[in-house]
Amino acid sequence: MTDTVQINQDDINKAVWAACDTFRGVISADTYKDFILTMLFLKYISDVYRDEYNKLVTQYGENPELIHAMMSKQRFVLPEGASFWDLYELRYEAGNGERIDKALHAIEEANGSKLKNVFQDISFNTDRLGQEKQKNELLRHLLEDFGKDILNLSSERVGSLDIIGNAYEYLIKHFAASSGKTAGEFYTPPEVSDLLATILEPVEGDEICDPACGSGSLLMKCGAMVRKNSGSRKYALYGQEAIGSTWALAKMNMFLHGEDNHRIEWGDTIRNPLLLEKDGTALLHFDIVTANPPFSLDKWGHEDASADPYGRFRRGTPPKTKGDYAFISHMIETLKPDTGRMGVVVPHGVLFRASSEGKIRKQLIEENLLDTVIGLPEKLFFGTGIPAAILIFKKHKTDKNVLFIDASREFKSGKNQNQLTPENIQKIIDTYQARETVDKYAYLASLDEITENDFNLNIPRYVDTFEEEAEIDLVAVRTERLQLKSELEALEGEMKGYLEELGYGN
Structure with missing residues (x-):
């Protein structure tokens, strides 16, 4: 009998992590995660x-013709002989590698543009x-690992879980923990994605873009927010991802979640932006642009920035070894002039570093594009212990102020990683929406105040979190000292008596 008890993400993660044992010691983690996640996709x-x-x-x-006709109208096509179970039945025969590759390519071909080229780099x-x-x-062994009952991924068992995205994040995190590095990739914690999707308020009809989209989870959170608030699927998701295997995961993720109205490109967003108008001469523009780009990326494309054909660096060229403002500049230039709003995760250096970054920051503020600065706790992002911040930009603001929120001290502490709780997130959202000063938590700064601070956005300059120490009662301290002195003298007297009884009087 089929197990219809809903599976939880922890069960999936543990089973997937156990399946990694098949490859440990044979190939590197950043290679076998692609095999694991692709098999998870096929199994699902x-x-x-x-x-x-x-x-x-x-x-x-039993009406094969009718059932075949009805199955052909499903959201995706699974060609005969290409399912996980077909491969599982033949697992003891020679040629497993060739059979799996043929199955994947048959699925790719049968589903047209939805999965075009997704498996080209996975063999x-x-x-x-x-x-x-x-x-x-x-x-x-891999097929047997995924054939276990715990990984029954039928619709009733999985529900609304983002199994690919969540398992991807879990594996990246654990590869980093076990190897001391991050397998070349980072991810946005789910609670940060929730916070961004809520603050940016995606609505029906919005075109939403993530130019560093990873596995696509942040984009899908925005899509889910539209559905939650309006019940509509009328929106479009756009993304670009530089790492080929991660781009493939994003495509699989969109496929699994029925996000058919998407366009995810594979390539380097800064050096070669691919989300362009049909004639290829101008960048596409979006209602929402949001991303967690690589922190302070070295070798981001500085050498070609001054001749950028899309004019993205007209406010200045970011420094050669720090690409943070390269991504910010790109994102700003892709906002629609009337409805554009943007949320980007950045390291704190973006708030105060001088030189070329300071000039870009000054111009963005003077153009009244910066809306809010939110300071996040340290150790929130796996792979780096440094605290990060969220910058919110808007094309049309209702005032010339900038709201500063210091959420860095409110989190759930973990052994290796901190986490924002639902209460922490709600407090940030409520403060953002109220747009008012909150003692020791938020401050609404005017343009004049920011100008006086030389356009330095370091949060402690605006949000005073200093706690006065309690006044010391010196009389009480002296009284306690005298009492302790008296007790010590009594103890010394007792000790002397004991020593004399034992014959140690001298």
Whole structure:
């Protein structure tokens, strides 16, 4: 009987992490995570497809032609012989790598533009897994790991979980913890994505972009916010991702969640922006632009910035070894002139570093684009212990002030990583929406005040979190000291008596 108890993300994460044992010691973590996540994708669509097929058989009986016709109208197509279970049944036969690759490419072909080129850089039939016999054994174990009951991923069991996105974040986090590095990638904690999606208020009809989209989770949070607030699926998601395997995950993620109205490009956003108008001469513009780009990226494309054909760096060229303002400048230039609003996660240096960054920051403030600065706790982002901030920009503000929120001291403490609680997030949102000064938490600064501070946005300059120490009662302290002195003299007397009884009087 099929287990219909809803699975939780922890169960999926533990099972996926256990499946990694198949590859440990054979290939590196940043390579085998692609195998694990691709197999998770294949298993999920296979279970969903089988679930739908069984429901139709129950409803209409054994009528192959009718059922085939109805299955062809599903959101995705799973060609005959290409499901996880087809591969699982043949796992003891030679050729596992070749069979898995053929299945993936058949799925890609059958689903047209939805999965175009997604598996082009992922091959299970690779010599990196060893000679044929060893490779076949490894892949048999992998199929058996995903064939376990705990990883039954039917629709009823999974519900609304973002299994690919969440498992991706979990694996990146644990690869970093076990290897001391981040496998070349970072992720946005889910609570930060929730905060950004709520503050930016995506609505029906919005075009939403993340120019450093990773696995696409932040984009999907924005889409979910539109559906939650309006019940409408009338919105469009756009993204670009530089790492090919991560771009593939974003495409798989969109596919799994039925986000068919999306356009995710593969390439370097700064050096080669691909979200362009049809003639390729101008950047596309969006209602919402949001991202957690790489912190202080070295070698971001400084050498070509002065000749940028899209004029993204007209306020100044960011420093050669810190790409933070390269991403900010790009994002600002892709905002629609009337409705554009933007949220970006940055390291604190962006708030106060001088030189070329200071000039760019000054101009953005003078153009009245900066709306809010939110300071986040340290150790919130896995892979770096430094605190980060969120900058909110708007094309049309209702005042010339900037709201500063210091949320750095309110979080749930963890062993290696801190976390924003729902209460922490709600307090930030309430303060942002009220747009008023809150003692020791928020300050609404005027342009004149920011100008007086030389356009330095360091949060402690505006939000005074100093707590006065309690006044010391010197009389009480002296009284306590005299009492302790008296007690000490009594103890010395007792000790002397004991020593004399023992014959140590001298």
